Amino acid sequence: MPFLSIGSKNFQQNIRAYNNCLSFTSLGAEVNHTVDGPDGVRCFKIQGALYHDMGLMLPRPGSDPAFAQIYVLSNQLENEAAHQKSMSRSKDLEEDIIAKIQEFMYDYNPYARQFKMAEQILQESPTKSISLKLKSIPPTAAGAEGHDLRTYCRPTTEEVAMIVAGGGDVGERDRDLILHSENGTWERVSERHTGYLPLRYPVLFPWGQVGYDEYYRVPTPNSELNNAIVFTRC
Numbered sequence: 001m002p003f004l005s006i007g008s009k010n011f012q013q014n015i016r017a018y019n020n021c022l023s024f025t026s027l028g029a030e031v032n033h034t035v036d037g038p039d040g041v042r043c044f045k046i047q048g049a050l051y052h053d054m055g056l057m058l059p060r061p062g063s064d065p066a067f068a069q070i071y072v073l074s075n076q077l078e079n080e081a082a083h084q085k086s087m088s089r090s091k092d093l094e095e096d097i098i099a100k101i102q103e104f105m106y107d108y109n110p111y112a113r114q115f116k117m118a119e120q121i122l123q124e125s126p127t128k129s130i131s132l133k134l135k136s137i138p139p140t141a142a143g144a145e146g147h148d149l150r151t152y153c154r155p156t157t158e159e160v161a162m163i164v165a166g167g168g169d170v171g172e173r174d175r176d177l178i179l180h181s182e183n184g185t186w187e188r189v190s191e192r193h194t195g196y197l198p199l200r201y202p203v204l205f206p207w208g209q210v211g212y213d214e215y216y217r218v219p220t221p222n223s224e225l226n227n228a229i230v231f232t233r234c
Helices: 008-013 015-022 068-072 077-087 095-108 110-124 196-200
Strands: 026-032 045-054 130-134 161-165 177-180 187-189
Touching: 008 015, 015 077, 015 095, 077 095, 095 110
Parallel strands: none
Antiparallel strands: 026 045, 045 187, 130 161, 130 177
């Protein structure tokens, strides 16, 4: 992990809070507070399913930018870090650590880079409407070129997303996420989307490493890969 050396002690003590303030998606769940108590180990219990959501690329009028919107509505790294700190529930975060992580994200994370490209388009043409398609990458994308099927692969910006101007055809596939600069709604991120984990946990997946697709093949004893068991990642 590239961030362990920056503000080492503070970062490690508040790693969840740093991740939450840099996450592209929100975490949704119905929390059961009946297990809460004044003493003992903290217990986090939910009812039903845990899910991740993404909304519009731009906040609605009068609303503060949050989650992925922060990557689109930034003018300077320092201002962006200050805003993220102010939006965090934790009061122990340090702006310089947020800024260093953010700078790394813009340099190497394909999702952050694609949102930054969307920001540049909107700045050049403020009245233009655009859509951002976050693609679920099939396991053969790397294998077709002779690489291992997504094992240890860092996806490129072009692999994970594409920007479409206006109301153009985005070529939507099952599980792909389509975000709009206006007139959009909250989108539920499928747990089978290869961006499900890197979008929610950028600190753990700083290079945007994708999760395995539902058709990833696992070799079994005395079997070839082509005849292996097919499994779905939870």
